[in-house]
Amino acid sequence: MATFAKIKCFVSSFLLFYVIYLWTYRCGQLDNLYSPLNAIKSKIAGDHPESVELIKDIPVVFKNEVDSFEFAACGKLNQFELWVKPYTASGFAWLDAHVYSHPTFKKYAMADKLTFAKTKYYQFVHPLVLEVFQYIEMLQYKVAELTSPLIAKVKKSVN
Numbered sequence: 001m002a003t004f005a006k007i008k009c010f011v012s013s014f015l016l017f018y019v020i021y022l023w024t025y026r027c028g029q030l031d032n033l034y035s036p037l038n039a040i041k042s043k044i045a046g047d048h049p050e051s052v053e054l055i056k057d058i059p060v061v062f063k064n065e066v067d068s069f070e071f072a073a074c075g076k077l078n079q080f081e082l083w084v085k086p087y088t089a090s091g092f093a094w095l096d097a098h099v100y101s102h103p104t105f106k107k108y109a110m111a112d113k114l115t116f117a118k119t120k121y122y123q124f125v126h127p128l129v130l131e132v133f134q135y136i137e138m139l140q141y142k143v144a145e146l147t148s149p150l151i152a153k154v155k156k157s158v159n
Helices: 002-047 049-055 065-100 103-107 110-158
Strands: none
Touching (some): 065 110
16 A cells, blocks of 8 residues: 555656646747747638638647647646636635735735745746756657657557
8 A cells, every 4th residue: 555655646746747847848848839830820810711721730740749749738738727717816816815915924024025035046946947857858858769669669560
């Protein structure tokens, strides 16, 4: 039972880390990389509405399967963000009403301290986090590069 708990903890930690990696680092890169094609498609659809049926079938050509998977995962994360937005808004409204307006919170100037901590995080820690994410991206592509021929062999043998 303890082994299962350790495996469950490892898998959930890995998923959480991967979602943070996608959300803070990779999704922005993929949007910059593949959004021009989507922008062109929407421009064509706006200028020539009759061509919507023709251009909807134009696939986005990804550099590799990793980008394809991550682009789809980023789309799901964006959908999740839209779904959660009303709940976070009500949560922040509750914080405004019950925490930020509390006399103790104001007395000790906690808002200023939180802003200071956030500034220091983005000044010192965030560049290191981005550097770690760059190394993870390189590792991910190396693994994909090494496993792609094996996956192709398996697919060929299955068919």
